[in-house]
Amino acid sequence: MRALHIITGLGVGGAEQQLRLLLRHLPAQCDVVTLTNPGPVAAGLAADGVRVTHLGMGGNRDLGALPRLTRLIRAGGYDLVHTHLYRACLYGRIAARLAGVRAVVATEHSIGDTRLEGRPLTAGVRALYLAGERLGCTTVAVSPTVAERLRHWGVPEPRIRVIPNGIDAPRFRFDEVGRKEARMHYGLPEDAYVVGGVGRLAPGKRFDLLLRALSRLPGDVRLLLVGGGPEEAALRRTARNLGVADRVVLTGERPYLPHPRDDAPGLVDLLSAMDVLASPSTEEAFGLAVVEALAAGLPVLYASCPAVEDLPPDAAPGARRVTGSTGAYVRELLRLRAAGPDERTAPDAVHRYDIACSARQLMDVYTAALAGSTLEVSSP
Known part of the structure; x- marks a missing residue:
């Protein structure tokens, strides 16, 4: 299986370091695209032998990044695209579909009651989030709390899978x-x-x-x-x-x-x-x-x-x-x-939060996405 992970940036943050740790345990051939900021985690991934590409996105409204990302996905011949963080989820899902990749998974790392990755959860942010979410197969919630927030927003329950963050x-x-x-x-x-x-x-x-x-x-x-x-x-x-x-x-x-x-x-x-x-x-x-x-x-x-x-x-x-x-x-x-x-x-x-267990659960999600099915919500 060839999978492409798309993330907004690769500075030192929880989602970014979680991605690096996961890739050490996933039995799949994975590449990474960072839309912006190829920081220390990008260097760490490269040291692990992961191919990292910096897309050079100029900001939230850099629409020119979309065709560049689409071409990159198409050229890579990926079976599955996995997106992380709000901007990457929005652009990555669209680009994956344009490139002909049907198996698209996203992880929701940072949704709160009133904020999403630090930005206020306005009606516009919510509408854009839901429009992008419908282009994927499964949205992974990192906790039952996040799963409940997604359901409250209107994400259909069969599309949500709880896979907690893991640590070594x-x-x-x-x-x-x-x-x-x-x-x-x-x-x-x-x-x-x-x-x-x-x-x-x-x-x-x-x-x-x-x-x-x-x-x-x-x-x-x-x-x-x-x-x-x-x-x-x-x-x-x-x-x-x-x-x-x-x-x-x-x-x-x-x-x-x-x-x-x-x-x-x-x-x-x-x-x-x-x-x-x-x-x-x-x-x-x-x-x-x-x-x-x-x-x-x-x-x-x-x-x-x-x-x-x-x-x-x-x-x-x-x-x-x-x-x-x-x-x-x-x-x-x-x-x-x-x-x-x-x-x-x-x-x-x-x-209870072992990274190897989280990786195994994620591979189940990948297998289901490639088979065109979804998995029910589970608890850690």
Whole structure:
């Protein structure tokens, strides 16, 4: 089977890194097209032996990208096209159909109650989404929560298949050496209590809440934010205004594992360097950073995480939902700090999200799409 994956960009983000991890486990010959931003994940895919093509799309309204993408699909002789993220799903589905590919699958990574990949869910966005969705065979939802949102939007239930994001859990196992090296690299004292946040620096992630919480926490508490995005300058300005800039580290985008020529630690070691992960975003589609933190044995405070909320209550005893704003996070962080460190072991929830299992389920979807059928919704 020859499959082409089309994604909006390949910067360091959850959907992008999930794609790379999936391709390591899919028993199919896969190429990748990125419409824009061939960032670090593109380099990682190339290092894995995956052919990556940058389409050079100029923006959402670069209609000239459509014939270029159509020609590329037709020339590749692909059996199936799989699209990821809003822009790629829209252009990719149309191009696949124009190229004569009937088996078209999409994964919905980032739909929230009121926003889609950071953009407000207006009537126009919804109408365009539904028009594109009808050109595919199956839409994969990364959680039952996302599946329910799709049904509410009007996507027919037989077209939806739940396949949760997966992780390579052993990779995230706590590493004492990695912890020390990561702290040393960023100047974090060995005895500091480090609150971590992982994700795109965008308004919806609400990392400014963690800065306000930090200003009310003891001086030995540090904040380590891993990710890049449009809010970076605003977050640095807020930290200065709150008088906590010297207690905040913003690492920028970091891959799971650093490139051999990159001396900065990767996400795996950065998770080891943390004492708790805080995820104040209220509109997560899955909560990949939370699951990765749990795999590293971290306690987690979250506002929204379908990956945990869709499981039995005892599956992730180290994860605690926090309702409320700054004060609620301050209280929970003080409670965890006072309780002291616990054994850094992964809970049962982590083992429910195995990337090899997700890849097997996705291959079932591919087989059904090629056979011209659909599969019923299933749970993780």
